[in-house]
Amino acid sequence: MNGQGKAVRPPVSGPGSRQTSGRPPQPRPVQQSGSRGRVRHGNGASDKQREDRGASSHTFEEAEAVSGDATVRERSRTGGSGATPMRRPEPNWRSRADAAAKIPNPMYASNAGTTPMQQPQSLRSRADAAAKIPNHMDASSADGAYPGRASGRRGVCGFLSARRSSLTAGIAVLLGLGAMGLAPLTFINKQSEQDDMSTTVDALKSDQDDMSTTVDALKRDQNALKRDLDNERSRTAALEQRLREIVKALLSCAEGYTKRRGICYKVFNKQKTFTGAASTCRADGGTLAMPRDADTNAFLISLYKSVSDDRGFWFRLLDQREEAFWFGLHDQRVEGRFEWVDGSALGPYNSWSPGEPSNGGGNEDCVIYSPRYKDKWNDVRCHIEVNFICQANPGTYCVRTFS
Template identity: 50%
Template sequence: MYEQAEPVRSPFSGPDSRQPSGPPPQPRPVRQSGSRGRVRHGNGASDKQREDQDTSSHTYKNAEEVKRYATSADRAYPGGASGRRGLCSFLRARSSCLAAGIAVLLSLCAVGLAPLTFSNKQEISQLSTAVDALKRDQDDMSTTVDALKRDQDDMSATVDALKRDQDGMSTTVDALKSEQDDMSTTVDALKRDQDDMSTTVDALKRDQDDMSTTVDALKRDQEALRRLSTTVDALKRDLDNERSPTATSEPRLQEKALPCFPASCPEGYTKWRGICYKAFNTDKTFDQATAACGEDGGTLAMPRDAETNAFLITLHNSVSEYRPFWFGLHDQREEGRFEWVDGSALGPYSSWGPGQPDNYGGREDCVRYFAYSAWKYKWLDHDCRLKFYFICQTAPGTYCILTIS
């Protein structure tokens, strides 16, 4: 009733193929689109749609290929219509299997992508946390850098202040050194003054000894005067008796001079080497000072040697250390030829200051002592019309005793 169907030939076997009849060979596997193992980002539905399209395209290509082989087989063998029907049934069964396999594969891909997406989210979260921490560290570092810059500015200001202080201290040290040098100079001057004062003290002690000797001599002279006064009184009484009217004869009186004795110096004068000296603290011209000394029977002082000059300086300082004093030397009669006020020549001794005498301005003919500077107590010619202190000298007075016989 039914005709036996002919066995279906494999469309992949040629006319000379000796392979037995059976199910057709498996078609080439469907290739997945995209990179294997690569994580897809974006919409999962669109990815699945693209995969379905790729699978359908490959299935269609395989079906066309099978159909092409089948058509050639139908042309080569009889009974080709039945073979085509069997082939179509096979293809429909294979398409269902392929669709089911594709669905399973897509499910597996979705299940595999889920943990990957979660893992990526965790990594992204961790990266975001790390980025935030780095930003905070960057902010902290910026704050630290700003603080360090401020500290650097403060340190620069401190260094500048220290440099200014150092400069100030250097200036102070230089000033102190200068003051120290000045003090050393002052100390040296004081030492020299001390030496001069020691010399002056020694001279004063010698003068005191001389004055003590003079006082003792004056005391002896006073005692002699007292005795002489007693003698004079007795002689006066004898003379009165001799002149009485009862006397029968009047003898002739004869006067005889006895040796004279030196008297003391005028008031305020100091005796030195038999000469009386006095420093006056009154301002006078040279001529006025000469006249004042003449009132005491003397002249302006004449220091003819170093010892007398040193003694006059002592008198000078006893009145004033910083005022100039006239003494008795001049060249008023002939310029450049200095002489003492008693008319005698200057002699071998002199104590001129540096560059003196210079007759400055042509009017300096009288001599005085320097009163200041390094030339203190040296001789200086000056204008005779100017007024200064002065020193006088005079010889001590004498007294003589007359006897009547």
């Protein structure tokens, strides 16, 4: 047993060792011969033990520390003679090593249930296996598999339930203190807001006064405009009334005139010479009447008969005045060539009394109606004074009235 142990024992460092110089010692391959092999190999079993311890304690350095402590304790037990524990193995050490080797480690347990020593693995493969081991501490919050969280919540809830009154009182005290601390600030803010509101109210009052002044001015302007509008309406109404009168005058005959076929006629029961009668007709905007046809001639005869004062045969016998009426026909410019007072020729129509125009005495140049000649035309001297008949167009008198 000791000879086999010496064959696998690592070289001891010291002055007499042949491996103190030259090629450094190489790690021997681990034999897979069970627990016996681990005991025979000495430091090889110790290495395996350190790996196991390292796996159990999750750090290789901790395993080394444990191994170092065991070595120190062994050296102190042997009196510090310099002999290594593998040179003089103690029964307790081997049993402890064997017991440690027999501790099942789930990180190295294979599916077949073999121990790590039965299936040699590299450190990397072991680390990979360890990474695949599910860790309850890493359970996500989604699956809710972590039992410590529920218990923690129950503990917090229990704590809060047991101290609800205390917490409530504490919160009330804090709120009261906060309210007492915020009260001055709130008062300051309220005072500042009140000042701002007062300034704003003053500005609004000033604007309101300005607007009231503007409204008053606008009302005055509105009243003035209304008065002007009323005046303009009255003036427009007066102008419209005047215009209607003018239109009516333009479409009607002057006072005393009778309208026939668009011409106004009037009998003047005033005895004047031919020239005087013509002047009176021009003053009314017309001329002496010009009966250019039989109908107009008959109308004029009926017109002067309605106004004439027929004083009877005896009166006419005693009164030598001619009961006659001038109308606008004469031959003053050219003897025997009768024309109308507007300069136009007599034309085809005439109503001469038989034997007329006679131009008696060589100076009969103006024409009259005469009942003595049965209302026929007769040329007489122009300077005698008789009644006369005027004619005018409708509205002609307006020129005289509004001019």
